[in-house]
Amino acid sequence: MVKLKCTVTYDGTNFSGYQIQPNKRTVQGEIEAVLKKIHKGSEVKIVASGRTDAGVHAHEQVFHYTTNLTIPLANWKKALNSLLPDDIYIRKMEEVTEDFHARYHVKKKEYRYRLLVNTEKDVFRRNYTCHIPMALNKEAMEEAAKAFLGEHDFTSFCAANTPVVNKVRTIHKLSIIEDSNHEWVIQVIGSGFLYQMVRIIVGTLLDVGKGKLAPKDVADIIEKKDRSYASQTAPAQGLTMWKVTY
Amino acid sequence: MVKLKCTVTYDGTNFSGYQIQPNKRTVQGEIEAVLKKIHKGSEVKIVASGRTDAGVHAHEQVFHYTTNLTIPLANWKKALNSLLPDDIYIRKMEEVTEDFHARYHVKKKEYRYRLLVNTEKDVFRRNYTCHIPMALNKEAMEEAAKAFLGEHDFTSFCAANTPVVNKVRTIHKLSIIEDSNHEWVIQVIGSGFLYQMVRIIVGTLLDVGKGKLAPKDVADIIEKKDRSYASQTAPAQGLTMWKVTY
Incomplete structure (x- = not known):
């Protein structure tokens, strides 16, 4: 298993906020749907630094997830961006240690x-x-x-x-x-x-x-x-x- | 009758272009609908300097129309902007002589x-x-x-x-x-x-x-x-x- 830290930007205009909600278009929902596709149908949960409300934007939001796939970081970025809608863009991927937490470790x-x-x-x-x-x-x-x-x-x-x-x-x-x-x-x-x-x-x-x-x-x-x-x-x-x- | 020259800005993203088309959201369609409301149901046709395609924006587009209403220019601007959707905004209203033509007189x-x-x-x-x-x-x-x-x-x-x-x-x-x-x-x-x-x-x-x-x-x-x-x-x-x- 590998833990990845991901820096993402999004235009909040057409989202019902960051956090996943049933039947709503959310940033987390879109990203998790793409990760599920990459993981051939297995659910992958992402954990962000915090939520943003409907209409709020992100220049740099951070989330983490763990994966059993062994894909080079640059390819992760390409794969995610090629599948994500055009109002979400992954800026940076980093491998982090197992104890990293996108919410708890914010300074x-x-x-x-x-x-x-x-x-x-x-x-x-x-x-x-x-x-x-x-x-x-x-x-x-x-x-x-x-x-x-x-x-x-x-x-x-x-x-x-x-x-x-x-x-x-x-x-x-x-x-x-x-x-x-x-x-x-x-x-x-x-x-x-x-x-x-x-x-x-x-x-x-x-x-x-x-x-x-x-x-x-x-x-x-x-x-x-x-x-x-x-x-x-x-x-x-x-x-x-x-x-x-x- | 008064002829008015109107400078308008619009974000073309959510329009099927400038020119009116049935069952499509167009800049001309939105403006003419508002003018019809102001003229209590009478159709008012506007003539622009030219069309813009779907997705194309305007910092300053110009159109003219004639009206039998006697409304001060500043109030025209307020009335139009209060009724127009938030991706169209009237920047300037001017009274022009009868021979002015927004398309033919472009220099x-x-x-x-x-x-x-x-x-x-x-x-x-x-x-x-x-x-x-x-x-x-x-x-x-x-x-x-x-x-x-x-x-x-x-x-x-x-x-x-x-x-x-x-x-x-x-x-x-x-x-x-x-x-x-x-x-x-x-x-x-x-x-x-x-x-x-x-x-x-x-x-x-x-x-x-x-x-x-x-x-x-x-x-x-x-x-x-x-x-x-x-x-x-x-x-x-x-x-x-x-x-x-x-």
């Missing part, structure tokens, strides 16, 4: 959230950005971003009714980069993220940018440990899982 | 064709670029491009069986711009273009870049006035109607 995760800050819409970026048709106060957002840095209980920034008990996470970096073409990229690097945490952080930063919240409100919202104090979850299509570090 | 058209020149695929650009997974000889392509400049009979670069009689067109500019992210943009500006002309020119330049044709072959192919001598039509999704000048 850091990076997400990027793209905003289109412009009065005009862009049809070509509708599936990859959140369109904000008004000016945003970037200085206020950057001030607010500081409050998220470090170790906190992020209960206020986690979808309600999430079964996870320990909601303490560490955010190493949270920066807002003004790009060309009216695009702002919110880059978040952390030890790990709770369900919808990045999108709720972005929703809250947006309310600061619009002047609905003051930068100093963020520390209070964190302190409350109650989802109802934070802002609305920002839409899925702006979010990309950027990089997973082990 | 210049610019198209851009995007290549992704990289061994790796990019799922996010699959609908907007033509993926070339090998190196291309840019100098040879630039040398070949020169042969297209000026006035020529472009019969060799027009889909066979096109009913147009006069196939003489003028190309003002044809340049290849190496962009960031492994992207090459082929920019073509001309007096007007025959059916699939840009895509056949690009297909031929690609064969030069791959070494299947020499730059000096292009003048001979033009001279033949026979479609069978030029290369394959490059795929639709790389092409964008960029700008129409009157």
Whole structure:
């Protein structure tokens, strides 16, 4: 048996999320179907670094699986990519030791959230950005971003009714980069993220940018440990899982 | 009656082309359906600068229509955009004189064709670029491009069986711009273009870049006035109607 670590990119637009679900088109479902074909009908389960919701993209998501087939790594990549649909692409295959685990061994995760800050819409970026048709106060957002840095209980920034008990996470970096073409990229690097945490952080930063919240409100919202104090979850299509570090 | 000139952008991915067809999703069909709604059930016909094929995009396409409604221009734009699907967006509305014609009065058209020149695929650009997974000889392509400049009979670069009689067109500019992210943009500006002309020119330049044709072959192919001598039509999704000048 060989354990393989696989780095995959996908356009989340036409998927009902990463995780396999009956009668839905999912990233895991598509990959497992291809692996089943390669294994001549035997089921192969893949384990990813984490899920992504419907509409959320991945620049680099990581999963692992074990196989009894002895195929060179380069051929694995070719075989998978030739059978996968054109919105999933395997970037890299690596052989790993038996103890490697794509979820448990994550050291850091990076997400990027793209905003289109412009009065005009862009049809070509509708599936990859959140369109904000008004000016945003970037200085206020950057001030607010500081409050998220470090170790906190992020209960206020986690979808309600999430079964996870320990909601303490560490955010190493949270920066807002003004790009060309009216695009702002919110880059978040952390030890790990709770369900919808990045999108709720972005929703809250947006309310600061619009002047609905003051930068100093963020520390209070964190302190409350109650989802109802934070802002609305920002839409899925702006979010990309950027990089997973082990 | 008022005549309106309208600049529209669309993502061609999910359309069976610009031109209206029964039981197909087309750009013209969507726009005319919205205009019919605004005109309380009266049909309004729009006239565009030209068609685009299935999968071809528009950064700026232009059409005109006449209306008996007296709505301020800014409200026209709002009304249309609020009713149009999210892959069509009206950029600009202008009132024009009665003699304006979106097709007959075109002075210049610019198209851009995007290549992704990289061994790796990019799922996010699959609908907007033509993926070339090998190196291309840019100098040879630039040398070949020169042969297209000026006035020529472009019969060799027009889909066979096109009913147009006069196939003489003028190309003002044809340049290849190496962009960031492994992207090459082929920019073509001309007096007007025959059916699939840009895509056949690009297909031929690609064969030069791959070494299947020499730059000096292009003048001979033009001279033949026979479609069978030029290369394959490059795929639709790389092409964008960029700008129409009157």
